[in-house]
Amino acid sequence: MTDRVLIIGGGPAGLEAANQLNLLGYKPVIVEKDDTLGGHLAKWDRLFPEGESAETVLYKLIKPVEHTPVYLNTIVEKADKEGNNFRVKLSGGKEEIVSAILVCAGFSLFPAEKKEEYGYGIYNGVITSSDLEKWFKTGKGVNINNPSKVGFVHCVGSRDEKICNRQCSKVCCVTAVKQACEIREKFPDSEVFCFYMDLRMFGRKYEDLYLKAQNKYRVRFIRGRVSEVSEDFTGKVVIKAEDTLSSKPLKVSLDLLVLMTGMISNNSIGEISGILSLNRAEDGFIEPSDSITKMYDSGKEGIFLAGAVTGPKTIPETLSEARASALAIHNYLSNKALQ
Numbered sequence: 370m371t372d373r374v375l376i377i378g379g380g381p382a383g384l385e386a387a388n389q390l391n392l393l394g395y396k397p398v399i400v401e402k403d404d405t406l407g408g409h410l411a412k413w414d415r416l417f418p419e420g421e422s423a424e425t426v427l428y429k430l431i432k433p434v435e436h437t438p439v440y441l442n443t444i445v446e447k448a449d450k451e452g453n454n455f456r457v458k459l460s461g462g463k464e465e466i467v468s469a470i471l472v473c474a475g476f477s478l479f480p481a482e483k484k485e486e487y488g489y490g491i492y493n494g495v496i497t498s499s500d501l502e503k504w505f506k507t508g509k510g511v512n513i514n515n516p517s518k519v520g521f522v523h524c525v526g527s528r529d530e531k532i533c534n535r536q537c538s539k540v541c542c543v544t545a546v547k548q549a550c551e552i553r554e555k556f557p558d559s560e561v562f563c564f565y566m567d568l569r570m571f572g573r574k575y576e577d578l579y580l581k582a583q584n585k586y587r588v589r590f591i592r593g594r595v596s597e598v599s600e601d602f603t604g605k606v607v608i609k610a611e612d613t614l615s616s617k618p619l620k621v622s623l624d625l626l627v628l629m630t631g632m633i634s635n636n637s638i639g640e641i642s643g644i645l646s647l648n649r650a651e652d653g654f655i656e657p658s659d660s661i662t663k664m665y666d667s668g669k670e671g672i673f674l675a676g677a678v679t680g681p682k683t684i685p686e687t688l689s690e691a692r693a694s695a696l697a698i699h700n701y702l703s704n705k706a707l708q
């Protein structure tokens with residue numbers, strides 16, 4: 370059993386799948402378009418719901434595959450089926466002959482500047498949840514010291530017909546609650562507000578985090594959409610919203626407004642799905658052949674899927690799928706060997 374398996378994407382899904390394929394006796398090779406492994410996990414500071422260090426989790430995923438061949442700064446340019454194998458042409462002139470391909474190309478973040486009304490890229494005090502993670506992790510990217518009032522806007526770029534994305538991104542409610550608690554921990558004198566439509570705290574221990582945010586950290590949850598964002602002459606961000614539970618309009622001045630940008634389909638997925646003839650759903654994510662019993666199956670022989678390339682997912686969900694995909698590849702290649 371020495372079949373080579375090409376993994377497109379070296380984020381959590383690709384790393385875990387590579388580890389499992391190694392353990393099953395195959396030879397995975399990872400193609401990563403960026404200059405480092407880890408995908409979005411490499412950008413996060415602490416993980417919900419319990420604040421685990423993202424760096425430690427990433428180390429646990431990278432360590433077992435440290436001897437796996439990796440092409441960094443590389444993408445797939447062409448893949449032709451040749452008998453039971455694929456001849457894959459990579460950028461930089463390299464070529465790989467592989468028995469199966471696993472697509473783990475993940476997701477992109479909704480570009481916040483597309484929702485102009487929130488003032489991202491215009492007002493200093495308006496940042497995204499991803500910018501906030503970067504600030505927590507590196508101390509860089511936010512030009513505000515000691516914020517005393519911070520607001521979070523949920524559903525930016527998700528559940529929004531106007532930008533043609535009706536879907537919920539699933540992870541941003543719990544991320545907002547986690548980040549709201551972190552702000553209160555780092556800046557104990559601060560006031561923190563979360564503006565939400567619905568709170569979707571669907572996972573185990575997520576409700577505990579929500580209760581902690583209310584009872585321990587006194588985060589104020591306000592049900593209502595932010596309708597207007599502007600900046601006053603002192604540089605504070607002024608927001609108008611309606612509290613739909615009390616039916617009262619609100620106006621709040623903030624030092625920092627954090628936009629919870631959603632998970633959308635990977636910007637480069639068009640190219641990959643074109644090269645591999647994969648189906649895409651209406652929301653742009655790759656469509657598996659059966660979204661209940663075969664999330665790992667692309668419907669194309671020898672091509673498999675794992676992680677957020679098929680839709681918003683948490684890291685535990687992504688890792689479980691990566692393991693399922695590795696097993697599906699093993700079954701596929703074992704059956705081929707018997708034919």
Ligand SMILES: Cc1cc2nc3c(=O)[nH]c(=O)nc-3n(C[C@H](O)[C@H](O)[C@H](O)COP(=O)(O)OP(=O)(O)OC[C@H]3O[C@@H](n4cnc5c(N)ncnc54)[C@H](O)[C@@H]3O)c2cc1C
Binds near residue numbers: 378413
């Ligand atoms: C703000 C935010 C915070 C989050 N916090 C948490 C958390 O605390 N806990 C949790 O469980 N989940 C969290 N998540 C979700 C988590 O980030 C995802 O579950 C996880 O990153 C999915 O892993 P993935 O490998 O499928 O995709 P990604 O992390 O997106 O990795 C995909 C990889 O593929 C590469 N790639 C893309 N296109 C190509 C190509 N054409 N060729 C080669 N390589 C390519 C990318 O560069 C990347 O390295 C958060 C999400 C967001 C938006």
Ligand code: SF4
Binds near residue numbers: 631
């Ligand atoms: S998880 Fe919450 S913030 Fe994210 S899209 Fe769904 S409802 Fe909105």
